Amino acid sequence: MAKIKAGVLGATGAVGQRFIEGLKSHPWFELTSLAASERSAGKKYREAAKWRLESELPDDIAEMTVVNVDPREVDADIVFSALPAADAMSVEPAFAAAGCAVASNTSSYRMVEDVPLLIPECNHEHLDIIKVQREKRGWEGFLTTNPNCTTIMFTLPLKPLMKFGIESVHMASMQAVSGAGYEGVPSMAILGNVIPYIGGEEEKCETEPQKILGHFDGERIINANFSISASCHRVPVMDGHTEALWVKMRDNPTPEEVRQAMLDFDPGLDDLPTSPKKALIVKDEPDRPQPRLDRMRGNGMSVSVGRIRSGIRFICMGHNTVRGAAGASILNAELLVKKGLL
Ligand SMILES: NC(=O)C1=CN([C@@H]2O[C@H](COP(=O)(O)OP(=O)(O)OC[C@H]3O[C@@H](n4cnc5c(N)ncnc54)[C@H](OP(=O)(O)O)[C@@H]3O)[C@@H](O)[C@H]2O)C=CC1
Numbered sequence: 134m135a136k137i138k139a140g141v142l143g144a145t146g147a148v149g150q151r152f153i154e155g156l157k158s159h160p161w162f163e164l165t166s167l168a169a170s171e172r173s174a175g176k177k178y179r180e181a182a183k184w185r186l187e188s189e190l191p192d193d194i195a196e197m198t199v200v201n202v203d204p205r206e207v208d209a210d211i212v213f214s215a216l217p218a219a220d221a222m223s224v225e226p227a228f229a230a231a232g233c234a235v236a237s238n239t240s241s242y243r244m245v246e247d248v249p250l251l252i253p254e255c256n257h258e259h260l261d262i263i264k265v266q267r268e269k270r271g272w273e274g275f276l277t278t279n280p281n282c283t284t285i286m287f288t289l290p291l292k293p294l295m296k297f298g299i300e301s302v303h304m305a306s307m308q309a310v311s312g313a314g315y316e317g318v319p320s321m322a323i324l325g326n327v328i329p330y331i332g333g334e335e336e337k338c339e340t341e342p343q344k345i346l347g348h349f350d351g352e353r354i355i356n357a358n359f360s361i362s363a364s365c366h367r368v369p370v371m372d373g374h375t376e377a378l379w380v381k382m383r384d385n386p387t388p389e390e391v392r393q394a395m396l397d398f399d400p401g402l403d404d405l406p407t408s409p410k411k412a413l414i415v416k417d418e419p420d421r422p423q424p425r426l427d428r429m430r431g432n433g434m435s436v437s438v439g440r441i442r443s444g445i446r447f448i449c450m451g452h453n454t455v456r457g458a459a460g461a462s463i464l465n466a467e468l469l470v471k472k473g474l475l
């Protein structure tokens with residue numbers, strides 16, 4: 134099969150670089166366009182971007198010329214968006230209107246009624262809303278989104294618990310500095326410290342999971358009916374968001390029943406190249422998961438769960454810029470291929 138042409142919007146940024154890493158030798162997608170602000174447009178990628186990942190930047194990508202985030206300059210069937218949310222607001226619809234598929238990592242359209250907010254292992258059937266979106270907006274292309282990185286880490290383990298009747302969730306996060314971008318949190322502010330505030334994060338964590346775990350009735354998504362109370366904190370960790378959960382359920386399952394439900398969780402997406410063998414990994418050691426030891430499980434795409442105790446209480450952790458950002462959008466795009474939308 135000929136590879137699908139892929140572009141990255143915001144290619145020079147922290148998440149944009151993760152997109153390049155995930156797409157540079159992808160079996161289904163070929164990187165054909167790198168786009169960023171007018172500050173970078175016209176420059177070779179190696180001049181426009183300071184590559185900050187441990188993996189090598191391939192020469193052929195370093196030599197590509199960065200273009201503006203304009204559908205007339207971007208040669209692609211699908212664009213992966215890692216733009217600041219304010220810019221994504223106008224840019225993403227312009228690409229969808231121009232006939233492109235848009236896999237967005239930004240928050241701009243996540244909660245919009247006709248836009249799917251996807252975690253393929255949780256709600257792949259929500260993709261059917263694209264038909265409604267296209268009819269309503271007259272777009273030749275379409276727009277899909279992935280959730281906030283903190284949302285993804287705890288919504289995945291909630292999915293197999295839905296059968297027990299989730300009534301309420303409390304969540305406290307310990308979020309890595311990479312979530313705020315390379316220059317987001319000054320080292321003087323975070324070293325030896327904890328910052329108990331991340332603007333807008335708690336609101337996203339308290340609303341996105343109910344959309345993801347809701348059901349699509351053929352016309353709209355009906356949100357899942359449970360409440361979430363979140364408290365979000367920045368900690369001096371490079372990568373990996375760790376989260377403590379308290380989940381109240383109608384059926385009062387035992388910790389062993391919860392553990393078994395997570396072990397049995399098999400979303401059946403083995404045919405997608407970025408899908409990890411196990412979306413959820415259950416750790417039985419008393420001091421796991423830990424970000425430094427567990428964030429790269431499943432190539433950074435697995436969420437590790439541990440310390441499942443009565444209450445029900447547990448800890449979950451995953452790589453925020455892979456599973457929580459670029460990897461999430463790439464997995465969404467693979468699902469689009471599997472469903473025949475690309
Ligand atoms: N799922 C999640 O929870 C996560 C989502 N994100 C989201 O991803 C997005 C990117 O984050 P991050 O990579 O950290 O941000 P960065 O600031 O590192 O990168 C921003 C990118 O957007 C480009 N850009 C900035 N302004 C404009 C503009 N006016 N027009 C076109 N391009 C522009 C920049 O280009 P240039 O270099 O030329 O300035 C750069 O390529 C944000 O919306 C962020 O909230 C991030 C982490 C996790």
Ligand SMILES: N[C@@H](CC(=O)OP(=O)(O)O)C(=O)O
Pocket residue numbers: 238239240280281282283308309311312313331334337453
């Ligand atoms: N707020 C997240 C990252 C992020 O950018 O989230 P969002 O895409 O929802 O704005 C963090 O700081 O770890």
